[in-house]
Amino acid sequence: MAQKLYLYSRFERFWHWSQAALIIFLLLTGFEIHGSLEIFGYEKAYLYHVYAGVALVILTAFAIFWHLTTGAWRHYWPVKEKIPQICYYYVIGIFRGEPHPFEKRPDQKLNPLQRLAYIFLKLILFPLQFITAFLLLTYQWWSYLGIEATFRKVALWHTAGAFAFLFFLIIHTYLTTTGRPWYNHIRGMILGWEEV
Amino acid sequence: MRLAVWVLIGWWLGVATVWGSVRGQNVGEQIAAPKYFKPPVSTADHSKFEALKKDFKSPQEVTKACLSCHNKAGEQFKKTLHFTWTWRGKDGRLYGKAHVINNY
């Protein structure tokens, strides 16, 4: 019954893992700038944070281009079906050894819950972080650009976004281990081929 | 096609290495500190002035001798803070060393 499907193309995998690395690095350096951690020293933490942020923006630009040109954006379009079943699966079904109610297919790689989470990430969290980061970097232009904001408030929203990313990272990392065998999803994201 | 890509990559790596080493040398070079603000060389030797070739009995005589040539200096200087120790504030109060109090 085990069937191998090629789900994640080379670019998709490159994009996913470099994004993951950048986000983890941004969280570390960001929370150092915030004063919660001490790893690199403030100056280096700041510079690395900006470099990594710029890298993430460039990567995101490529990813947007890729999603639009390949039509892969459709994978993120939210659907209603099976959401209660999936919730039931993660709360109870998984412990009873029941199968996942959603079947992965090359034309629908993401389950409805993933779609919701990822589209929230892409449409809300990423723009929030990019916009607040841009504002924080250019606070001296605000008066010329007609922006009325306080540094404190913008920093607050950027920090809130960082906590949201951290929250996502914890849940997401854990859920990648819920395949069968437990490393199935992770192997799929590395090699592109996943057993279904 | 592949070969062309590798050649290009190699070419750029080479250029980058050479460029980096050249710049590295520049950075290492010690640039002598420029002496931007050398005081202007004087156009007068004060020891040659007749007005100063005197046996001055009091410092005021020296000042008079100075002012015999620098004939605007007295009027200029007597209005300055170094002489008046007085500064008329924008609020009308009198500041300056002669008027303020401190804790030394």
Add this chain to the structure above:
Amino acid sequence: MAVTSNWCRCTSCHAGYGWKDKNFDFNKVENIDCLVCHDTTGTYKKFPTDCGYPPLKDKVFAGKKLFKAVNLSFVAQHVGPSTRESCGKCHFYSGGGDGVKRGDIDSTLIAPDKKLDVHMDAKGLNFTCATCHTTTAHEIDGRHYDTPAPGGLALAFPKYEGHRVRCESCHGLRPHRPKQKLFDWRLVKLNDHTDRVACQTCHIPLYARGRPTNIYWDWSTAGQFKDGKPIVKMGPLGRPVYHSKKGTLKWGRDLVPVYRWYNGTYSYILPGEKVEAGPEPIEIIKPNGSPTDPKARIFPFKPHLGKQPYDPVNKTLIIPKLFGPKGSGAFWADHDWKAAAAAGMAAAGLPFSGEVTFVKTIYYHALSHMVAPKEDALKCGACHIRKGGRLADISGVYLPGRDRVPELDKIGATLCLIALCLVTIHGLARIILAFKK
């Protein structure tokens, strides 16, 4: 204290001759002292108690220090532009001794190395005072009481009349520039700081780097004697910690400044002005500025704490007569604060109730000199740190690394912790079930 009633001691640093009482004639130009600034021989010195006159024959000051007779003709024939030494004759010794008052100006600036002062570095740029304190017709640039140093936030272009006394006059408003490149990303954020942080704040990391400076002066204990003899107790820094004439003193070296918002102007409490004495020191001389003042920037200061005579009835600071002969009421001769206060206030024409108490006062000195080399400048973490940073007391700005919204941090951390607990429990349950099977 004050000049009034103490003329001949204080006016030994006046660029003039004979200011011995309030009747000095400021219109007599021959009373100007040209030589004190324009001497290039280093032999011209004014005697400390002679109302601005130089010693014309050998004289001893305070029973110890010999002042040689000045050869006026020799000095007059060797005049020239001012030097660090000629300005320093007074300015290095303000407060009554080397480095006592300023904390950023002392006699080590006669020939400093680069470590002490990048601009005056005798083997490097070798600036004189007048290199920055640009002078036109004897008018010397600087901050004068309620008037900020000229030059504004502008470069020293001719249209700004060549005022060069501010850092930004030469260095501009985005002062950090890469050496070999046209542009360096790393310097962008450093340059952004100049809107709210003065250059001095990072580039004068410590003060009193040359000589020790006085940081505390309690006049109330002055006038104690041992067996009828004056007491001078020396401290570890080679400066007196008790002196019968002066009281209790504290000194410091390599000190961390305090930081305040500063718009280039100062406020003063003048003698005769009413001021309440509370538990906090009275800020007799303090910088003006607040975070909402667009001209104000964060600036380093040397705070000088003192305890000085005060009239509790009239609620005014007292001008005491310190210097004078026996019987004149001078404190240094008669050792009586009430008599000294009566004599000083009478000379100033101010009312005095006859009562003397002592109040705590504080005087802030703006630090602008002894700029350290760039490698000694403060690093980001000196201020961008949660607790104990240099700017821990500065309000009105959001300082990343120091500031946060604690509620947000709590909510965020709690949610992440809950998520972590949930996935841990979920995972453990899966592992246990897997083993059971």
